[in-house]
Amino acid sequence: MKPIFLPDVESNPQPSPVTDLIRAAQSAGTEYPQIWHLFAYRAQATANLGAFTQEMMRGECPLSPGIRELIAAFTSYGNDCPF
């Protein structure tokens, strides 16, 4: 994998579950999504974004979780973001 633009971000993960995931993937030599480095770098911002995503995608709502994921996938496709 190519390094991300910000090596300090990649090399300074904060203690968090996603940091453990990065370590596990690295030691197993498997590819992993590099957004994990961003998640691990700013744990508080990530927790807040995660709470927002959880509520948006799985909170009480007449739209099923499947339809909501489809909207997210369609928007990401429109934004040319394959991940």
Place this chain on the structure above:
Amino acid sequence: MPHIRLSEGLPGIRGLFAFRPETAKPLCELAEVLLHTPGTLSLAERELIATYVSSQNDCYYCQTAHGAIAACHLDGDQSIISEVKRDFEHASVSEKLKSLLAIAGKVQRGGKNVQLEDVERARRQGATDQEIHDTVLIAAAFCMYNRYVDGLATWAPQDPASYRERAAKVARDGYLAIPADVQAARAERSQA
């Protein structure tokens, strides 16, 4: 007129915060981390980045609200805000902030526009990885907030003066305090 039925009298994102408290909470907490917790970028610099991105997205409510908050952090100086919106490369701000605004502008047009040379320019001006990271996240988050506010056609007062009182409170207290009018609108909605 908003596309969905919102409480009357609450402009911009505040009407949406009253409509959906569950999503309002993490959105406000994200704004607090990005714009109001101590860091090496000043609060004025971070609000200027948010204001610039909102103006590029043509979001009147967000650019006026955050421009007013930036002005509070700049002792009331409105001229820097107009300069940054018009042509930040010639505004009276630091070379470092110009390089970060250039990155923010590219994120606004699409994340893939940011190139290594943009990052290197910011580094040459002394920006740290954390500052570059936060610039990108502020820009990306404001694209979300701007689209949220305009995608539901929320109402925005046209007189910039009407934003100042609320801006002073946010500049002082941050983004976590729920304004009394939003609380009242939530109470009314839950009774209805």
